[in-house]
Amino acid sequence: MKLDVVGSVLCTQCPAACCRYVSLPLDNPRTLRDYDDIRWYLMHEGFSVFVEDGDWYVQIQARCRNLREDNLCGVYETRPRICGEYEPGECDYLAGDYGYDHYFTHASQLEAYVERKLGKPLADARTTPRERRVGHVRMTTGGGRRSPRARSNAEPAR
Numbered sequence: 001m002k003l004d005v006v007g008s009v010l011c012t013q014c015p016a017a018c019c020r021y022v023s024l025p026l027d028n029p030r031t032l033r034d035y036d037d038i039r040w041y042l043m044h045e046g047f048s049v050f051v052e053d054g055d056w057y058v059q060i061q062a063r064c065r066n067l068r069e070d071n072l073c074g075v076y077e078t079r080p081r082i083c084g085e086y087e088p089g090e091c092d093y094l095a096g097d098y099g100y101d102h103y104f105t106h107a108s109q110l111e112a113y114v115e116r117k118l119g120k121p122l123a124d125a126r127t128t129p130r131e132r133r134v135g136h137v138r139m140t141t142g143g144g145r146r147s148p149r150a151r152s153n154a155e156p157a158r
């Protein structure tokens with residue numbers, strides 16, 4: 001993808017925000033037990049959950065091992081395809097919270113949301129039979145606009 005001048009300048013100013021996490025799609029929760037499984041994610045440091053256009057995703061803060069100390073990509077020529085396909089116009093540096101439907105960074109936020117939505121406390125999930133498990137991510141590719149971006153010392157914006 002050919003880079004525009006604005007994108008190139010932005011990447012040289014940004015601390016590589018897009019190379020410091022991964023986000024993966026979840027099965028959308030339906031039951032109290034489903035929400036309780038997602039609550040488990042939110043009990044872990046570095047995990048957050050967001051809902052975008054009705055679809056649920058888990059986001060994990062994790063610095064890419066290829067990110068150099070100067071915040072440029074150390075494997076630019078062989079970077080994963082997902083990095084090269086990232087659209088510079090809607091990146092983390094510019095787009096902020098993306099206008100998510102919901103964004104949870106702590107289990108208590110999800111507990112309050114579920115109580116409003118279902119009228120039951122999540123604690124009741126302990127006595128609810130499990131229909132299916134959503135604590136695992138769906139094994140699909142893509143999902144979520146927030147994906148890592150490619151950076152290079154020679155061509156610093158992607």
Ligand code: SF4
Binds near residue numbers: 015016017018019151
């Ligand atoms: S593409 Fe990535 S490195 Fe470039 S400005 Fe956006 S978040 Fe920062």
Ligand code: SF4
Binds near residue numbers: 073076149
């Ligand atoms: S562009 Fe991709 S491979 Fe390179 S540092 Fe960022 S996330 Fe890692």
